[in-house]
Amino acid sequence: MTPQGWTLILVFTALVLALARPMGIWLFALYEGRSTPLHRVLGPVERGFYRLAGINPEDEQSWRAYALHMLLFQLVLALFTYAVLRLQAVLPLNPRELPGLGSDGALNTAVSFTTNTNWQWYSGEVALSNFSQMFGLTIHNFLSAATGIAIAFALFRGFARREVGTIGNFWADCTRVTLYLLLPICIVYTLFLVASGVPQTLASSVDATTLEGVKQTIIMGPIASQEAIKMLGTNGGGFLNANSAHPFENPTALTNLVQMLSIFAIGSGLTWCFGKAVGNTRQGWAILAAMMVLFLAGAGVTYWQEAVGNPVLHNLGVAGGNMEGKEVRFGIAASALFSVVTTAASCGAVNAMHDSFTALGGMIPLFNIQLGEVVVGGVGAGIYGFLLFALLAVFIAGLMVGRTPEYVGKKIEAKEVKLAVLAIAVLPLCILGFTAVSAVLPAGLAGPLNKGPHGFTEMIYAFSSGTGNNGSAFAGLTAGTPFYNGLLSVAMWIGRFFMIVPALAIAGSLAAKKYTPETAGSFPTTGPLWVGLLIGIILIVGGLTFLPSLALGPIADHLAMTSGQLF
Template sequence: MTIQGWFLILGFVAVLLALAKPVGAWLFALYEGRRTPLHLVLGPVEAGFYRLARIDPGQEQGWRRYAVHMIVFNVVLMGFTYAVLRLQGVLPGNPQGLAGLSPPLAFNTAVSFATNTNWQSYGGETTMSNLSQMLGLTIHNFLSAATGISLAFALFRGFARREAGAIGNFWADVTRVTLYLLLPISIVYATFLIASGVPQTLAGVVDVTTLEGAKQSLLLGPVASQEAIKMLGTNGGGFFNANSAHPFENPTALTNLIQMLSIFLIGFGLTWTFGRAVGDTRQGWAILSAMVILFLAGATVTYAQEAAGNPVLHQLGIAGGNMEGKEARFGIAASALFAVVTTAASCGAVNAMHDSFTALGGMIPLFNIQLGEVVIGGVGAGIYGFLLFAILAVFVAGLMVGRTPEYAGKKIEAREVKLAVLAIAVLPLTILGLTALSSVVAQGLAGPLNKGPHGFSEILYAFTSAVGNNGSAFAGLTANTPWYNGLLGVAMWIGRFFIIVPMLAIAGSLAARKHTPESAGSFPTTGGLWVGLLVGIVLILGGLTFLPSLALGPIADHLAMIHGTLS
């Protein structure tokens, strides 16, 4: 490890902490539906959408109606994307003449992008036409991210409102987030990427002459526009198979830093928005503090393991850290940080191959996702996932010290606790169940590149990434098969919507409840003790649930490595 590496990690966090309040303030304006400076230009566009769709943005919805509209919206978009991918071969915008996707791959990809997972069982530049990338996939990058932020707003209203029967209007939330947040930032972001060397063209291939005089064909396309929202919306789907390790997606150290910052930007801001919504910004800072502690712990372990390198290679006379699967342009520190950022935030973009990390270095990205995408988490999904843990934490604290379980001015009763447990239990049940099944049947065992603990880690990581809606991969699993395309598609859908519905039910239940002022009998939820309890609850639940599977995979792999055996 180096001073420069630590400076990068700590400076990265410091910049985001400075941006949390201004970003959160902008999000709060959208949460409340207030006018912003952008309304002068985009206000008529917003009003036009409402007239076209015959929607009254002032007509609010109860949690059931909000949930139904959200699910129908995503199902229709998923079906549209499936059709685009299947018909790719006969649609325009296909300069390479690529054929349509097979039914299992089209299903997997449509579900993946509709759920903000962006898992890719294919190589982007060799499978997807320009039209498919723009119309089929990039549109989901905007709308799945907007859906997540809108759902966070709905839960915020559940805590903030008093004896209310509604939690907002789904269509108004999605429209405002897309128009006034995601689209403007993405335009500026894409312009920066183009200036940095990222292609943005409808051309398919350009022939160049190398320095040695040979001819080489380079694949191009509308990369910058997809790259911007891919990072900002914590989507992660790469235009190229090498993702953000490809120089056309991530050409410089500066673009690498900006990409990491953009992955966390909205997640940091939403914590402040929550505090402002419930009338106490200390609540938001407490949540953010717990998230940052978990993030820094993971970054420290990953950086330390990758900097230490592989002892087996050291015995062979190859000194230094682990550079296998990493871009020399970025090095160990920036690669380790990117891996922790992308899995802490449910993004899934990669600038290094996690399959090539050391056993424990690769375990942290895996464990980040298993915690329930709450270490910053996906846009919207991170904060509402963390609030589910907060509900459990305040309930546990009330049992331990005999105080009233209250959080952000609302009493936490049996209904909220049961729904929170139901939502949190979805991840381990689905991840471990499908991993176990794929570890014993022939179709599942045909996928891993490696055998033994590392091969098991590849299977475990795939289902963890799918259910956690992350989308990154160990990159050692052959997933473009009917077995994995089908099961991973189902896993992604469960991991997204089987958590959202209980969460919205909690929002509806809390919104209908009276506000309970803090008293001497309330458990404090803003200080260091509360932050420690939050961190403990997240780690204990994740550790107890997934430790056996981690012991069979990366921990066993690490023990084998230090004894001289490599998978």
């Protein structure tokens, strides 16, 4: 560990905190439907879309209507992408004449990008044409991100409104987020990446001769535009197989820092937006404080373990930290930090291979996902997932003080707690259930590259990443089979929508309730005690649920490593 490494982690955290308020202000304007400076240019586009689609943005929806419209939209998007991938061979912008994907692979990819997971069983530059990348995947990067933010807005309205039966209009929320937030930032972001050396072209490839005289074909394409929304929308799916470890996607230390900041930017801003929506920005700062404590703890452990390195190699005379699977242009600190950022958010982009991390260094990204992707989390998904834990925490606090629990002026009753528990329980049921099935069936056991604890970690990481809608891979697992493609498709769909629908039901229930003013007996939800309770509930739920499986995987792997055994 070096002072420079710790400085990078602390500077990154400070920048995230500095970005939270300005991003939150912009998000709050979109949440309220207020005019922004961009409306002068993009307002006619928005109104033209409404007229074309026959939508009145002022017509508000109940939570059931909001959920139904959202689900139908996602289903249509998934079918569209499935068709694009299957018909790739006959579609344009395919100069290398790549064939269409098989049925199970196309299904997995369509579900993956619809759910904002962006799990990739394939090598992007080998399997997909420019058309598939641009129209099949990049469109999803925008719309899945916009959907997550729209759901967050709907839940905010549930807390903020009083005695009403509506929580907004899904189409208006999704359109405004796409037009006035994601598109403008991505245009600027893309230009920055192009200036930094990231390719943006419709050319398929170029031939080059190396200094050794070897001829090499280098895959090109519209990489910069996909990279921008991949990071900002916490999508994570790489144009190239090596993802953000590839110099075409992430060429410099500056682009590496900007990519990490863009992963957290919207998620941190939504915490401030929530506080503003409920009339108390301290509520948002308390949530962000809890997120940052969990993030810093994870980043510290991962950096420490990677900097310490492998004792088995040390005994063989190879000193230093663990550089296996890391880019030398980033080093240990930036690689460790990136791994925690991308799994604390539901991004899944990687600039180093998590399978090559030390056992405990690789456990932290896994545990981040298993906590529910709430440590900042994906755009929208992080804050609404965190608020489910907040409802659980305030319910427990209410039991301790002997009164009906309240949160931001709304009484939290049995219905909301049951819905929150239902949504939170989805993660462990899918992760542990599907991992157990894979660990006993021949088709599942054929996947891991390694045996023993490390192979088990490869399997549970895959289902944690799929169900948590993260998309990063531990590597080592051969997942492009009908068994894993099918099972992971189910996990991704359940992990996304079996959490969204209960969250919307909670929003509808809360919006219909009266406002309950705070009294001297109310449990405070803005101070250090509340932050500590939130952190404790998240860790206890995650620890009790996943500690046994972690003991079978990375913890057993670490103990074996310290005793001199490598699998």
